[in-house]
Amino acid sequence: MIEPQILDHPKDMLLRKERIPHIWCPGCGLGSVLSALVDALRNSDLDLKNVAVVSGIGCTGRAAGYLNLDSFHTTHGRAIPYATGLKLANPDLTVIVFSGDGDLAAIGGNHLIHAARRNVDIKVICVNNFNYGMTGGQGGPTTPRLARTTTTSYGNTEKPFNLVHLTAACGAPYVARWTSAHPHYMKIAMGEMLKKDGFSFLEVIAPCPTNFGRRNKLREIKLLQRFLEQAILEAQPDIAKADIELDSPILCGKFVDLERPSYLAAIKETVSAKVKVYDFRGDGRVPLEEAPVKAAAAKAPGKPAEVPAERPIIQRPVQIKLAGLGGQGIGLCGLIIGRAAAIFDHNQAVYTQEYSPEARGGASASSIIVASGQIHAPYVTEPDIMVIMAQGAYNKYQKDVRPGSRLIIDKDLVRPKDLPGSVQVQAIPATRLAEELGQKVVANIVTLGFFTALVPYISLAAMQKALKGSIPKGTEELNLRAFETGYDYGKKMQEEEAV
Amino acid sequence: MGKDVLTGTYFLTGNEACAAGALAAGCRFFAGYPITPSSEIAERMSIRLPQVGGVYIQMEDELASMAAILGASWAGAKSMTATSGPGISLMMENIGLGVMTETPCVVVNVMRGGPSTGLPTLVGQADVMQARWGSHGDYEIIALSPSSPQEAFEYTIRAFNLAETWRVPVILLMDEVVGHMRERVVIPEKKDIKVANRRGPSEPPGKFKAFRPKKDLIPEMPVAGQGYAIHVTGLTHDERGYPAIEWEAQEKLVSRLVKKIRLNSAKIASWEETGVEGAEIILISYGVSTRICRAVREMAREKGINLGLFRLEVIWPFPEKRVRELAGRVKAFVTVEINYGQIALEVERYAAGKCMTRLVGHGGGTVHDPQKVLEAVEEIAS
Known part of the structure; x- marks a missing residue:
């Protein structure tokens, strides 16, 4: 009899196996998104040692902890500025922000729009499940109008963010949206983002059957099914029509893909022209030349040179x-x-x-x-x-x-x-x-x-x-x-x- | 590449000297948001950092600034931010993340009068307790307080060295007067400046645990891109860095975060004693108020009062052992600070009834009138 041989799953190399099982509910879309990212990374020619993932807080925020990469699980809303620091201090890193809609668009909304404006080279994957899942399903900045959540029992009255429109308006050179029911397209988008030098934004619409689905008659598989049935896949979708209503179609595709100098590229160009720096990397890791010693200072290092003869003596201040x-x-x-x-x-x-x-x-x-x-x-x-x-x-x-x-x-x-x-x-x-x-x-x-x-x-x-x-x-x-x-x-x- | 240490004799503000100290200490990343009276630090860093291959970035707010310097630190750069008043309040959340994830970095707080918007252009010293415990949860932190531009230069270097050694955000508690006043600042040669760097991993990836402490309670610190696949989280975590939401893990981690400062406080705490031996009364002070106390000592000497000065260089951890000792030998401690009693309460705690304790404080906006301090001293002496 042949002993069954247990092989590693090809995706295992990128997962912290010791941390599985994960905390996500059955029917949640997060697994698909994470899986797509693993595939995109495997298919890329990146040195994975130089890939870092940053998350905020929430269900999606836990993603960083499952990836076998340098990973940072930060404070609520602050994944983007944290990632900005990582990237600018070591431009060799590919920095991915993987977080949720509440984290990135509500408490972290200011950081999102400014990072897009600055065009910092970070890749933001925003998983939008229309509510705060981890804390029990409260309404948030992306909750569709009239949707019911634990804090919008009578139906949500606020207009939700159209996140792709928002980030595009702020100048993001790459903006796309897919749903977790589209793993193939997600992978393609993520692959493109990994190659892009600049702020890239991918919104993934994902089901939260436990909280959002349950309160909106979209239990378990129904929500995902809705995504599949109602998603409109377009080659050149119209971003202004990308608003999401409770029962509207979900416009998917790549909205923006243009060239614009990234934050670091712009600094390099401007600063290099004005400051004498050699091989400016922007991370201070270039070994500094020994500072030549000033002749005057060399006489008495750390102390003033000789006291001048004409020094006035001032007894009292x-x-x-x-x-x-x-x-x-x-x-x-x-x-x-x-x-x-x-x-x-x-x-x-x-x-x-x-x-x-x-x-x-x-x-x-x-x-x-x-x-x-x-x-x-x-x-x-x-x-x-x-x-x-x-x-x-x-x-x-x-x-x-x-x-x-x-x-x-x-x-x-x-x-x-x-x-x-x-x-x-x-x-x-x-x-x-x-x-x-x-x-x-x-x-x-x-x-x-x-x-x-x-x-x-x-x-x-x-x-x-x-x-x-x-x-x-x-x-x-x-x-x-x-x-x-x-x-x-x-x-x-x-x-x-x-x- | 430009020079990071501009050796020479200058006439600088405390804020300019602070920026010079940061560069000399090896700081290569600054993220900040303009706020009076700290903005000159950001302005100076924005000019100087590109000259030495570093990065300056103005963030959208102080929340982002603090987050960015933590990220930069984990990418291997020595990083700093500078702020004041409302700005330091906004940074508190991520200072806590820095404490929990043991991230070396320096946070400069050029103290102004508060609460709230308070006195943007005028001095205060009322953020001392906030520096200690302003973020939620229990922890210990390091804070220093310079009293002159020369010290602003030197203490900024000390702040970086302490942050790198003890792996904790270090707060440089300047105040508006020290930040804005100009005095002679001597910047020594680079070779004469002692710089400490974090301890990197001594083992290859695999067995290595990023949050396993060494004997001194400090773990070795790998950074992103070194191949260690580190996981850094603000959640309570185990030695691998993985979340561990249980009381045992909390006890192990948080007690170490506290102990690594408390048990090493003999190496961290720092103060200056002037005429303390045999003194009848001791003034206790820090920052700009130290200067007033020096003037008061001279005035008291003329009146025949034996007045000592105990000046905190490092405010946190507090030199509790030494204050306890001195309490048994003097008639009174008089704490001089620009608030209504923050360090004064610490002094009272460690004096523990063995001597009188008094506060000479006020709400901010100006320094103490030496005469008022002298009057308080005379009242006790008589």
Whole structure:
């Protein structure tokens, strides 16, 4: 007698046999869809090591766990963004999202439309069984009108999504729909998707006899039978007519198949043209070249180079507040002062800025604290020096001007009033001087030069270095002249005061 | 290929320094969604990542951002997202998935005032308990809190190293002040930056179980495309990674997720003590509030008060053993934080009645007035 020989089923290689039996009900369409995917993968020339499957939550969400591939069973609705991360971090992967209609179109609906718009190269198989099967058959975003579910006992009143129309409208370059009664066509569609570079979407209409069928007089095989009898198979179906009603025909076929650069292809094209990268893969897995060491930094790695001789020693923290109107470049002035003190004078500096919801316009201020020792509290609370470049800013920040402090203003633009006692006011027609230089926009740099001449806490050399590093290329000459103009004005004023 | 470490001395915001730290730590994937006051991190990453062969993607929301960095981590990239306020609330669901699936990644929360939309442009420190247990279920997590741009750079690297070592999402709890303020930041040479990487599988596919822990309770981590046919699920799972919906599996898995942080907390917890030995009163603080406390210490010294500072570098896991020890030696702990008592309650728990505990807190929008903190200290000292 010949011993019967038990051979592996050819599909077994792609299934986690130890996890079978699966959780799906008799008559459920999910097995057919999974089986079609296994066939499509076997027929493809993909290295299966590089195929990953991502699912969300629900009956369909369990599919990932039955496939003997790298598989990810994520949170409800988030399979698509998770898959996006997988694909972009390793473009060698073929990433398949296998999930249900509730998962992908309701809680994950936002991700679905954006992934289609971006054209991320992921293959989305959406099994639509018209309801939430796992949680007991509640209505969802694809439940046909008047259908009964556990949450639409009187008949569903909402219009369902036409998912193929939706994803096509969002720009998906591949969109198809079949039912689980069409394994052959499903396989063909899946095969095409696996080859496509871009977001591809396959909706598979599948029966849920236990929940949806039972409540809609479509028990067990009846639902599947309906799909077979009522499906309209067309070579070029009209997507606008693909709505599904409770007793309408189900339009099937391939709705969209076009070429559009995928997300990564578009990045590669654009970025490669602008960034010097070699063999850009977009996954950071290219070995990085050893970074050449800057000559200056090499002298004392991790520590600032030698302390300059002209470094001002600031015993106690000095608080400086600069204010102006949006566009006057007051923030840049603060930044240059901070850079000069912190980088070139080897002092400490803390720079903070007021943030308001207005993107432009209105009075704004930036603040710097400089000291030779540590600066703890970051905010300027009692300014020692205020620089104000516009009347609107003066009106807003006048409350901060303290007795005994120094106030630097634009002579023509600010009329100080109601000043507290013993404020030292120092004025420069910065805007006028800037206009004489040919560019009103450098009034801030004129003021900065003036500030440098008068205020002993930042060295001239440091300020000049910081200025050079902080202005756009091609504007150096103008800015340096502006700085000198303000500086000379300040020095001259000091000399006159001394006389 | 561009350089990932731009060695030099800079004047940077905490947010810019955080991005520089991420690149230095090896981050090559960033997914995010704009939100004040964290957006500068995303902006900087969008410029820098393509220069070093990485990917920046702006997602449709924070739910997607968090999901994407988990996916990227399982594809082998070090990944990060950055957000604030409402954004971090939206990320909580997938932070839980990251915890359950032991996915290394870094989540930056530049804290602003809340609840809800709160104070988008102003500081808060009220997401400390959310960082610990904001996602449902029981777990332990790691959170760090820098107090300056230099620390934002360094702690971001530490955050990646901790995430890779302990296989858990690590939360960098910055705050709006630290995120937006500028200070000198020194970026060292690449060779001087210590970078940790996850431990890969030591066995070939077949026998290997992706969630079988080693002695330190951490499993070896294969990634997609290596041929291990891994299964990663947010369901309670066994050592193969397969769903196991039963209490025994829950006990085995969740107790390990908790223990891997608790039992290793001596290696993870980190704090800084200033003048703590012999102090009458100890200030306890973190993030920007640490800076205020340093100012308060100087003011207290002038008044002859022996005030110590215990500053949390790593907030979670909390240095409970050390706080217990110190409680027996001092008159009081004064916790200084921008909320109405989150760490203060932890301090109270571990002080366990052995010393007085006080909170100096407020609802956010600004930092503490050092004078107010000093007054609280003086009241206890007198």
